[in-house]
Amino acid sequence: MKNLLILLILVSNLLSYEIVNGDVEILKVDKNSAGKLYIDKKELFWFTNPANKDEKVAFVSSNYRAKNDIVVKSIVDDKEQILTFKVIKGDYKQEKLTVEKSKVKPPKTVQERIKKELEEANKIYLSTTKTLLFNSKFTLPINSKITSDFGNARVFNNTLSSYHSGTDFRAAVGSTIKACNSGVVKLAKDRYYAGGSVVIDHGAGIYSQYYHLSKIGVKVGQTVKKGEVIGLSGASGRVNGPHLHFGIIVNGNSVNPTDFIEKINFALFDR
Known part of the structure; x- marks a missing residue:
């Protein structure tokens, strides 16, 4: 490394x-x-x-x-x-996925919603809490197999649409999802692409994302502790099956979640 x-x-x-x-x-x-x-x-x-x-x-x-x-x-x-x-340039791969047509080419009736949801999220990620809100190692939100790595080029219905901004974990509908570390909930709602979504602020410009949930168990402004159940996995939003999308934002940029956890745990707690 x-x-x-x-x-x-x-x-x-x-x-x-x-x-x-x-x-x-x-x-x-x-x-x-x-x-x-x-x-x-x-x-x-x-x-x-x-x-x-x-x-x-x-x-x-x-x-x-x-x-x-x-x-x-x-x-x-x-x-x-x-x-x-x-x-x-990272060694990122390409993957092909089949999803609902409306999730690749959204109808005009939802385009304003998509725009507002993006603006809301970006506003959150561009703010920085001037302290760390955690005091122990980060953990994964679910103990499961990775089904899609960070950085993969996403080809939805034969159309190259985006890159994968997080890591997907296998998760049957209703699996418990836990906070990867302590922090404050900044977003908890259903969104067009991400489905049931929770975003936690861990301070220092670090945010964790939990997408495609079937149930959200926290509210905006709520303080959560590491390992606390924040919701249940599902298949909401733009998906081709049930799973958990887990993401990490640092200073406004999506970064590789598993690599981030390994690095921050080593740098802060293992030396």
């Missing part, structure tokens, strides 16, 4: 790293070395490691469609460090 953990040495120099499109990397420094942090002109934030109060961490995510290098600037005591992340 390349670049699992980057230790910043805050001196004036230039370093180069790699990041896969649709992936995340974690920066870590001593708490006294955490200054200003930017991607281009957008400020990033340092957060106290819940497992070590003497450390600060920050998260750099790459958009799936990113092509340009990601340049991160750290400034401490007027000294700059530039980290250049070269974006490399």
Whole structure:
């Protein structure tokens, strides 16, 4: 696993790293070395490691469609460090799925609904709670086989429509779905494409998604604990059968959920 953990040495120099499109990397420094942090002109934030109060961490995510290098600037005591992340294309596959025609070419009567749902979700993901809302490792929401990996090109009814922004797990209708970590529910409703949906804010710009649910068991604004049942799996929305779509958003970008969990657990809790 390349670049699992980057230790910043805050001196004036230039370093180069790699990041896969649709992936995340974690920066870590001593708490006294955490200054200003930017991607281009957008400020990033340092957060106290819940497992070590003497450390600060920050998260750099790459958009799936990113092509340009990601340049991160750290400034401490007027000294700059530039980290250049070269974006490399992930080894993503293509998969063909058959779904209802209306889920590929939605009728005009639902297009406004789809637009509003997208705008609502993006508004959530672009906000950042300035603290971590969890203090232990992330876990998977269901112990089941992965049926579709993150990043796959999705060909619905012979039409290339999108890429897979999460990971699908086998889940019969009515299987219990648990929060992958503690946080606050930011979305809990039925949506056109995602079906029964729950989104949890874990702080620091980290959100988890649980889609295609048959039953939603939480409300917006509710605080949930890791492992708490938040709903039941189903086959709602754009699907070709019952399953759980599990996604992770970091700083507004969808990232590989299983890779994210492995990295954050190692960086914060296993070192």
